[in-house]
Amino acid sequence: MSDLTPLRDLLDHHVVGHDEVKTALLLALITREHIYVEGPPGTAKTRLAEVAAKGSELDFFFYQLHRDTRLAELVGDIVLERRKVKTDGAAPGTAGEAERIHQRIEPGGLLTAEVAVLDDISRAPGEALNVLLRILNERRFGAAPIPLMAAIATGNPMDDEYYNEPLDPANLDRFALQLRVSGLIQSGVDDAKTLIDRFAAGSVVEQPDPEPVTDRTTLDALNQRMVEVEVGAAVRAALLDILRTLVLEFECNETNSLLTDRTFLVKAIKILRGAALLAGRSAVDLPDLAALSWMTTFRVPPEAHEALPRIIGRVSRQIQAV
Amino acid sequence: MTPPGPDRRTTELAAPFVELRTALGRVLVGQDDAATGLTLALLAEQHAYLEGPPGCGKSELAAALAALSGARTHTLVFHRDIRETDLLGDVLLSRHHHRGHERLRRELIPGPLLQAEVALLEDLPRSPGEALGPLLRILAERHALGQTLPLESAVATGPLEQVEAPIDPLEPGQLDRFAVQLRLPGLLTGGLFDEAAVLLEREAARQPARRAVPAHTFTTGDTAPRPAVMGTVIRNAAQRAAAALQVEPRTLDAYHRLLDRLRQRTADESASGDRLMSDRSFSSAALRLVRAHAFLRGAPAAAPRDLGAIRYMVAHRLPDEVQEAFDHILEELLGDPPNVTMTETGAQMPGAQSQGDDSDGAAAASPASDSWIDDQADLPAPPTLFGKPPPPAQVDPLLRALVGRIERGRIDPDTDPGGQPRGYRPLRDLDELIDADLIEALLFAEGRLPGAPRTFERKRKSAGGAVAVLRDISASMAGRLTVWSSQVVLGILRVAARRRMRVGYVEFHHRALPHQVGGRLLHRSYSRLAEQAGQAKAVGQTNYEAPLRTALEGLRGGSGRNRHVVLLTDGLPIIGDTTVRRERQLARRLGVALHTVFLGNGDCPPVLDDISLETGGLRFCGRPLAGGGLRLEER
Numbered sequence: 001m002s003d004l005t006p007l008r009d010l011l012d013h014h015v016v017g018h019d020e021v022k023t024a025l026l027l028a029l030i031t032r033e034h035i036y037v038e039g040p041p042g043t044a045k046t047r048l049a050e051v052a053a054k055g056s057e058l059d060f061f062f063y064q065l066h067r068d069t070r071l072a073e074l075v076g077d078i079v080l081e082r083r084k085v086k087t088d089g090a091a092p093g094t095a096g097e098a099e100r101i102h103q104r105i106e107p108g109g110l111l112t113a114e115v116a117v118l119d120d121i122s123r124a125p126g127e128a129l130n131v132l133l134r135i136l137n138e139r140r141f142g143a144a145p146i147p148l149m150a151a152i153a154t155g156n157p158m159d160d161e162y163y164n165e166p167l168d169p170a171n172l173d174r175f176a177l178q179l180r181v182s183g184l185i186q187s188g189v190d191d192a193k194t195l196i197d198r199f200a201a202g203s204v205v206e207q208p209d210p211e212p213v214t215d216r217t218t219l220d221a222l223n224q225r226m227v228e229v230e231v232g233a234a235v236r237a238a239l240l241d242i243l244r245t246l247v248l249e250f251e252c253n254e255t256n257s258l259l260t261d262r263t264f265l266v267k268a269i270k271i272l273r274g275a276a277l278l279a280g281r282s283a284v285d286l287p288d289l290a291a292l293s294w295m296t297t298f299r300v301p302p303e304a305h306e307a308l309p310r311i312i313g314r315v316s317r318q319i320q321a322v
Numbered sequence: 323m324t325p326p327g328p329d330r331r332t333t334e335l336a337a338p339f340v341e342l343r344t345a346l347g348r349v350l351v352g353q354d355d356a357a358t359g360l361t362l363a364l365l366a367e368q369h370a371y372l373e374g375p376p377g378c379g380k381s382e383l384a385a386a387l388a389a390l391s392g393a394r395t396h397t398l399v400f401h402r403d404i405r406e407t408d409l410l411g412d413v414l415l416s417r418h419h420h421r422g423h424e425r426l427r428r429e430l431i432p433g434p435l436l437q438a439e440v441a442l443l444e445d446l447p448r449s450p451g452e453a454l455g456p457l458l459r460i461l462a463e464r465h466a467l468g469q470t471l472p473l474e475s476a477v478a479t480g481p482l483e484q485v486e487a488p489i490d491p492l493e494p495g496q497l498d499r500f501a502v503q504l505r506l507p508g509l510l511t512g513g514l515f516d517e518a519a520v521l522l523e524r525e526a527a528r529q530p531a532r533r534a535v536p537a538h539t540f541t542t543g544d545t546a547p548r549p550a551v552m553g554t555v556i557r558n559a560a561q562r563a564a565a566a567l568q569v570e571p572r573t574l575d576a577y578h579r580l581l582d583r584l585r586q587r588t589a590d591e592s593a594s595g596d597r598l599m600s601d602r603s604f605s606s607a608a609l610r611l612v613r614a615h616a617f618l619r620g621a622p623a624a625a626p627r628d629l630g631a632i633r634y635m636v637a638h639r640l641p642d643e644v645q646e647a648f649d650h651i652l653e654e655l656l657g658d659p660p661n662v663t664m665t666e667t668g669a670q671m672p673g674a675q676s677q678g679d680d681s682d683g684a685a686a687a688s689p690a691s692d693s694w695i696d697d698q699a700d701l702p703a704p705p706t707l708f709g710k711p712p713p714p715a716q717v718d719p720l721l722r723a724l725v726g727r728i729e730r731g732r733i734d735p736d737t738d739p740g741g742q743p744r745g746y747r748p749l750r751d752l753d754e755l756i757d758a759d760l761i762e763a764l765l766f767a768e769g770r771l772p773g774a775p776r777t778f779e780r781k782r783k784s785a786g787g788a789v790a791v792l793r794d795i796s797a798s799m800a801g802r803l804t805v806w807s808s809q810v811v812l813g814i815l816r817v818a819a820r821r822r823m824r825v826g827y828v829e830f831h832h833r834a835l836p837h838q839v840g841g842r843l844l845h846r847s848y849s850r851l852a853e854q855a856g857q858a859k860a861v862g863q864t865n866y867e868a869p870l871r872t873a874l875e876g877l878r879g880g881s882g883r884n885r886h887v888v889l890l891t892d893g894l895p896i897i898g899d900t901t902v903r904r905e906r907q908l909a910r911r912l913g914v915a916l917h918t919v920f921l922g923n924g925d926c927p928p929v930l931d932d933i934s935l936e937t938g939g940l941r942f943c944g945r946p947l948a949g950g951g952l953r954l955e956e957r
Contacts, residue, residue: 070756071756072756078756080760080763080764080767082764085414097416097417098414098415098416098417098427099414099415099416099417100412100413100414100415100431101412101413101414101415101760101761101764102407102412102413103405103407103760131399131401134399134401134445173376173377227528230526231525231526232526236519236522236523236526237519239522240515240518240519240522243510243515243518244515247510247511247513248513251841252511253511253841253842254375254482254508254511254841254842256875257511258376259508259510259511260375260376260377260378260508260510260511261377261378261379261508261509261510261518261521262376262377262378262379263377264510265509265510265518265521265522265525266521266525269522269525269526269528
């Protein structure tokens with residue numbers, strides 16, 4: 001078991017079901033990657049993010065995006081500074097007072113938070129979000145690094161009934177982890193019964209604020225340990241075989257997919273290491289490859305994403321046989 | 323004349339740049355060309371433009387160049403709200419009381435970009451035109467606000483030109499300011515799996531980075547800060563020495579012949595991609611790069627083989643096909659003695675001839691199918707199926723109507739918050755102060771402006787647009803209908819080529835058979851599609867759903883209204899969803915017009931009418947004429 005078991009228990013205590021989202025959330029906190037969760041309204045997306053943030057005593061920024069969202073609302077106020085300066089009077093009749101006008105941003109919101117929840121990101125205008133996503137990507141604003149560990153974005157499904165603009169796929173790429181959730185009741189899983197029973201018992205009518213069970217130091221330590229997790233040749237060969245299958249058999253290319261080198265050759269290693277740590281291992285093992293399917297959700301065509309567990313299984317068996 | 327022997331000092335000065343090249347080559351896996359190109363750019367004091375798919379390491383490489391070169395750098399990330407002051411510096415508003423009235427003057431104080439020796443311009447195409455114009459001028463002149471800039475190289479990055487990208491591509495004229503133009507491939511999507519394996523291994527072996535503040539910028543190499551391999555004094559001395567290098571007369575001679583070849587090939591190819599061989603780039607900049615190339619390999623003077631440096635210039639200057647053949651063209655030019663006569667097999671490859679009378683030879687070698695791109699030229703001979711070609715289809719009414727629709731989408735730029743400023747409008751909302759004229763906003767805030775400050779009116783043109791042609795090749799299309807539909811397709815391709823629209827071509831029977839180029843449905847390889855359109859064979863049964871789905875997926879994500887699908891068919895769909903309800907819905911949502919053309923004698927299936935009416939598309943039908951031709955008219 002890993003150091004994050006208390007946090008996982010806290011998530012389980014506050015939210016029923018959604019195993020995958022919970023694991024992916026913890027993975028995001030360890031690996032410092034952003035996560036995008038898409039699902040219908042009322043599936044505890046925001047609640048999970050909030051519990052994770054408060055349970056680990058992190059500075060939390062919540063923002064509900066809307067179609068007129070502007071940058072200033074996310075990063076702080078835009079300030080016009082005026083300073084009096086003396087002019088040199090080089091040109092005739094210009095000696096005297098002058099003002100230097102400078103525009104800058106007073107950091108706030110996203111720039112000062114450790115965990116940011118960006119709700120309904122699919123509602124914000126794609127182009128206006130560009131800078132926001134750039135900040136998420138680089139984790140610095142101007143020259144200054146920002147304390148952000150993970151941004152958790154949520155969105156509604158891009159079906160007709162929700163009237164959303166589909167997100168620019170390049171924007172979605174900023175979120176290394178991508179999940180699709182469905183409502184417990186709608187999908188009729190066992191957890192639905194637990195959920196209803198819980199409310200019937202009246203035990204969660206008043207949702208208390210989660211008590212911190214871990215802190216930034218623990219998360220930092222886990223993050224530091226990540227690089228020590230061994231990624232053996234077998235796992236690397238398997239990863240490459242999986243990617244090769246996606247490109248050659250499922251014809252993923254620059255048009256239909258976002259199979260970028262950054263995500264699948266660099267970040268994938270991080271995610272695998274995080275998954276191993278979360279499972280309490282000191283080396284990445286073939287089962288950890290299952291975490292890859294949290295990376296492909298919106299990056300490859302649906303049929304390729306659905307086939308991924310099968311591909312991982314096949315490749316793993318081949319590698320083991322060798 | 324004997325060339326001077328290698329100056330010891332020259333070799334000494336070249337060494338740091340060789341080291342720079344080696345270090346840059348280690349930053350990314352499988353991007354050696356880009357590393358060399360950037361090194362040459364800095365040595366030749368030229369600007370460079372890097373483009374590639376997201377996540378291939380463009381920014382990383384540019385940042386590494388800045389760090390390793392030891393130059394004073396400034397990084398500017400472009401976005402739609404970037405303003406003149408971000409680029410140039412702060413505004414200085416001076417007030418002078420002069421004979422009882424106040425005089426306001428607006429000046430600029432040079433900002434960090436103007437003091438940089440290596441400037442990094444990230445995501446350059448995202449910048450609005452207002453900011454880009456002055457910037458590109460400054461880059462070219464290296465002079466701003468009355469002072470000469472210390473700028474040596476500006477390195478800009480941008481995305482691959484794609485329909486999906488929600489930005490207007492830079493024009494070739496703007497890109498021409500960047501002498502070095504490099505296109506980085508994606509390792510995975512480019513199928514470079516060996517390189518991908520190397521990168522994976524490197525990531526797995528990454529040493530722990532012990533740091534208080536975790537760094538998260540994307541790196542494929544070591545995350546340790548890169549120490550500079552040279553200082554400004556050495557760098558500038560090397561740049562001066564490289565610029566002063568002699569160019570051997572035979573190199574100049576070979577350069578002239580190379581330019582001839584490139585000109586011919588560029589004129590020949592009705593290929594996709596830009597074509598711009600400006601005097602600016604191909605005189606001074608090219609020769610600086612050639613000299614830098616020679617300098618880097620420690621040569622005393624630029625030899626013909628140093629012309630290889632030109633290939634780092636061509637990404638947006640030559641059509642794609644010519645770029646691919648560049649190394650081949652150069653190799654043949656350097657390998658061939660100038661007087662070899664043309665052999666009969668040489669006609670296949672214009673590059674196989676050499677100088678002198680090869681302009682005629684090249685013209686003869688160019689396939690006739692290239693001429694169709696010219697509006698005045700005749701269509702290529704229709705494919706003969708019965709020995710004698712059938713009378714041509716009269717496709718003009720269809721093309722005229724289609725052109726009308728295409729033009730309608732192009733004339734007026736849409737108001738779009740992500741567009742470029744094309745004028746001012748009154749402030750509607752206090753939020754818009756951020757996009758208002760700075761001085762007026764200030765005066766407004768002080769209550770000294772009688773009205774509200776003006777704010778930018780941002781607009782965006784539907785860039786280029788796209789048209790996808792879906793052609794029924796089911797068994798019933800055999801014979802004359804095949805020939806006629808080929809002619810219709812060629813006509814549409816011609817219209818698209820003239821407007822530089824992207825085209826997609828999907829043949830379908832029970833399945834959709836898209837003809838992609840470089841993995842994309844929409845592209846500008848008009849001649850390849852024209853060739854393809856002449857070869858269609860009629861087999862199978864009709865399915866509307868598959869091709870419509872394919873085309874709409876290809877058009878998805880693009881912006882602007884100017885997107886069209888033309889469906890050419892002769893019969894009822896039998897396979898798939900025959901009502902194509904979902905595709906109609908999707909087309910409506912994407913704003914794609916579905917035009918339908920029904921060929922043949924039978925009754926037009928009602929579903930075609932529904933498709934066009936719902937999506938605002940045109941409806942045409944082609945009736946065989948008594949004399950054997952085909953006339954297209956609106957249904």
